[in-house]
Amino acid sequence: MRAGRLLSLLLLLQNRGRMTAAELATELEVSVRTVYRDVESLTAAGVPIYGEPGHDGGYALVDGYRTRLTGLTADEAEALFLAGLPGPAADLGLGSVLTAAELKLEAALPTELRRQARRIRERFHLDAPGWYREADDAPHLPAVAAAVWQRRAVHVRYRRWYAPEIVERRLEPYGIVLKAGRWYVVAHAGADTPRTYRISQILDLRPLDEEFVPPADFDLASYWRAHTAQLQESLWQGRAEIRISPAGAERLREIGVPAVIDAVEAGEEEHTGGWRRALIPIESLTHAEGELLRLGAHVEVVSPPELRERIAATALALAARYG
Template sequence: MRADRLLSLLLLLQNRGHMTAPQLAEELEVSVRTVYRDVEALGAAGVPVYADRGPLGGYRLMGGYRTRLTGLTGAEAGSLFLGGVPGPAADLGLGAELAAARLKLQAALPAELGERAQRVRERFHLDAPAWFREADPVPLLAQAAEAVWEQRVLRAHYRRWRGEVHRELRPLGLVLKGGIWYLVAHVEGGGPEGGAATAAGAVVRTYRVSRMISLEDTGERFERPDGFDLAAHWAESTRRLEATRYQGTALLRVSPRALRLLPVQFGAVGRQAVDGAGPPDGDGWVRVELPVESRPVAVSDLLRLGTEADVLGPPELREAVAAAVERLARRYGVA
């Protein structure tokens, strides 16, 4: 709406003091011509906007003028909880609301606090995604977020690693973990996917939003379960996942280089293995005990260490790694 844009323009000039037309156009995501028209509209409404001419010219407010029209809309107030993660806020369709809320808050602050808030914004930045990984495309994220907010039942077509399924979901919340969006939802019945059961017979499950093929609003509303705490549920489900993730321990003999790689490739359990490493042998290699996942996953993970590691046990894991190496040798024509 134009009224919202005019207020945003006014607050930009109030908070930053002096801005050129191209700068205003970029902030407001409009054309420079639109900025010219909006500035004229503000002047016609009695706002003392002064235009500086010349190459370094721009617009500023005269005489210490300050507006008190800084009330937040509902969407703007909600967006403030995502103030530290502007990228995810934009993914949720709240980018414009977050920008407007920031402007209004800064305008309402005393000058000293406003300057401090500006310094914090200039000096600290949170980048949620992990290194060396492109963010998942999440075209259905905004639709999922709207269903969470409006408590609407969704009919979902979802792609799992073992096939596609159709589910009727009662979305309870969205979680951003390591740059990946997850939808937490009630689903009637158990099923093969597992999840945390509730007293009503429903199961709370987690779905990766990027694997949603389609979402359909059924038009039906649902009531959130009393006392459901998204953060507490996520912490508990994460703890359960970590507890069941590792299914055994591999005994390895590793080189000094592999010892340095363990924390990089295996994270916390890699660091624990390094801390518990035995004394080096005559070649400088050491023995470590490394928690591993299922056998196929363990084989794949351990092959990443290449010739810098020797799997000593358990025997079935050593045989599985040897069989994988043999298959690779045959594939590449090595006797």
């Protein structure tokens, strides 16, 4: 355990440059005192680490020192090859770069790890888009990616879902996210907080000769988690009480969203027949009608009355058409 931590400390200094004891302690999830002891052990082993006091000080490696020891385990080597997504990398213009990096990594691995890495390619394939739909056609993705890399602003003409549909914006693109086959850019557009734009909805893009610096505390992964949680919460506009059969609940696990599935499983089971009564979140009456009709006769809406009437009217219309 300690040997792995010492190697991690060494690689952190090699990859990031000067770091304070507190920063190293945070990364390694140990105390500052432990970092001091680890640095002493590395120094005693001949690793050229030096420390500088003061506000801008910290630990660093002597210029030019690099270790060729990667410390990759079999699982870590396999995970690196599993993480390579050739499709998205090609979309970003990095397909050849990814291939070259994988070849270099494979060449550096010991024979056994190389064999295990090859087995990953043979037995696992990652397909990002969801079922029954094509991935986004995003012709401006490489230009957006270039702006993200270069920290340069862009001027875009963008189509949104509410009026006015076509707008023009100056964006400072902080980062790119691939979600279920759809590409999004998180960018600052003059508002207090960053906003999310679907890249396939960018109609025109013009790079600007203007550099920008993202806020020091901006973290793309943290922003995206908060954004998706807020979006999911905002979707639910109301609730509906339903009765659902065991077959309906099983079907719901295949086609439903987690919030609705959780609500059904938390519902109260009736005394006979295995039916459950539950209060589920709904986006709108129209959306709820379409989703619940997918369950056929295995679900009954108890309330609200408007939703029950909608489904009853649709059921009567279907009976008349097929009668």
